[in-house]
Amino acid sequence: MKTFDEFKAFLEESLKDDLDSLETRRKNMRHWRGRLGGILLGVTTLSWALAYLYSSVSIYIIVAAVVITAPIVFFVYRKYFLDETIPANFKDLIVKNLVTFVDPALNYYPEQHISFDDFEASKLFMLRPDHYIGDDLIKGEMDGVALRFSELHASFESNEKVQSTVFKKKKLVWKSIFDGLFLVADSPIELNGRVFILDNNTYKTLGYLGTLIQKHHFYYGQYILPTNHEFRDKFAVYADDKLEGEKLLTEAFMQKILRLKSKSKSRVFISVIDNKLYMAVNMKKEIFKVNLNRSLSRAEHIKSFYNDLYYMLTVIDELNADEFLEASAHEAEDED
Numbered sequence: 395m396k397t398f399d400e401f402k403a404f405l406e407e408s409l410k411d412d413l414d415s416l417e418t419r420r421k422n423m424r425h426w427r428g429r430l431g432g433i434l435l436g437v438t439t440l441s442w443a444l445a446y447l448y449s450s451v452s453i454y455i456i457v458a459a460v461v462i463t464a465p466i467v468f469f470v471y472r473k474y475f476l477d478e479t480i481p482a483n484f485k486d487l488i489v490k491n492l493v494t495f496v497d498p499a500l501n502y503y504p505e506q507h508i509s510f511d512d513f514e515a516s517k518l519f520m521l522r523p524d525h526y527i528g529d530d531l532i533k534g535e536m537d538g539v540a541l542r543f544s545e546l547h548a549s550f551e552s553n554e555k556v557q558s559t560v561f562k563k564k565k566l567v568w569k570s571i572f573d574g575l576f577l578v579a580d581s582p583i584e585l586n587g588r589v590f591i592l593d594n595n596t597y598k599t600l601g602y603l604g605t606l607i608q609k610h611h612f613y614y615g616q617y618i619l620p621t622n623h624e625f626r627d628k629f630a631v632y633a634d635d636k637l638e639g640e641k642l643l644t645e646a647f648m649q650k651i652l653r654l655k656s657k658s659k660s661r662v663f664i665s666v667i668d669n670k671l672y673m674a675v676n677m678k679k680e681i682f683k684v685n686l687n688r689s690l691s692r693a694e695h696i697k698s699f700y701n702d703l704y705y706m707l708t709v710i711d712e713l714n715a716d717e718f719l720e721a722s723a724h725e726a727e728d729e730d
Contacts, residue, residue: 396496398700402693404495405488412487417691419477424686426475430467437463481684485530489682489699493532496703500534504682507531507544508576516578516672517588518663520613521571523548528576530682532706541579543706545681546674548572574660575681575706577673585666587634589642590614591651593661593676594630615639622648628655629662642666657708681706 405413441456485504493502507528513519526548533542548571592614614632618639625648633639655662660677681702688695 398697401492401495401700402696404491405696409487409491413691416480416484416487417689420480420686420690423475423477423480427471430471430475434460434463434467480686480690484684484690485682488696489530489703492699492703496707497534497536499536500532503531503533505529508542508546508578512578512672513546513548513576515667515670516665516674517590517614517667518592518665518672518674519548519571521550523571524551525549525568536707539579541577543575543577546572546574546576572674572676574677574679575675577671577675579671579673581666581669581671584669585635585642586638588615589634589639589666590632591662591664592630592632593655593663594628618643620648621645622652625652628652658705 438460441459445453445456482504489504490502493500508531510526513523513526526546528544528546531542531544535541549568550571552567552569553565615634616632616636616639618631618633618636620626620629620631620643622643622645625643629651631639631643633642651662651664654675658675658677660675663674663676665672682699684690685695690696
């Protein structure tokens with residue numbers, strides 16, 4: 395992977411004028427936000443000063459002055475000075491060129507994400523989301539394997555009883571199903587059935603009951619006990635074909651997933667279904683976030699985008715579908 399210094403040099407040579415133009419637009423927006431905010435503050439201060447100097451000035455007049463001025467200031471700012479296209483323009487300029495520069499086989503689509511059909515096809519989450527959004531789709535090939543990945547946020551509505559001072563009432567609450575990086579990759583070998591590798595934190599929190607549920611979770615298939623004790627402690631494995639699942643769990647394969655979990659410091663969920671590998675890394679970290687309070691042209695800001703891409707590609711490279719599945723296939727053939 396090319397270094398940030400190489401991309402910085404490319405940026406200075408090819409994209410500097412466009413980036414400077416974006417930064418000028420950002421500064422102009424912040425300038426007018428400050429001036430209009432100052433006007434609102436001035437009206438508020440003047441109202442209180444009049445109330446202090448002239449006791450005959452009603453408090454209601456002061457409130458009215460603020461109530462009238464605030465919407466006017468807000469309207470003027472949104473209509474004439476707010477530039478909501480800056481984040482999208484910045485992503486289109488910086489991230490798209492960064493992705494292409496780092497790996498020409500990858501393409502970036504800032505407003506797209508992994509489809510809901512792919513999310514459901516993974517069978518990784520039993521709950522159906524009521525709210526499903528995402529962005530920053532990257533698709534293409536890595537080491538000859540077709541893949542696509544994006545940021546996803548899936549949640550569901552939950553009516554919870556909230557205790558008030560008088561009585562209990564129901565309140566609508568959004569609860570997260572998944573929040574992080576979701577990957578779909580072609581599997582280079584065919585499997586007879588489905589294989590699931592699930593982060594088992596849910597089971598561990600339930601103690602002995604969790605162990606029973608883990609071993610008899612028929613929704614995912616037959617429970618498999620990994621030979622690696624560390625892996626067994628952190629993941630629950632299921633397969634339609636138990637023998638096929640056991641052959642897939644080579645020591646090299648399990649070590650890769652353990653490193654992935656350690657590097658990402660996140661919960662990891664993997665399934666292999668119908669010649670597709672699905673991976674969900676529940677990292678709860680917003681990728682490629684544009685901070686309009688910071689200079690868009692500063693190297694530190696741009697480097698944060700490079701670090702996000704580096705992190706995503708490192709996670710995927712750590713779990714190279716082609717490498718570990720082919721290795722598993724060879725070991726299975728040797729055992730036969």
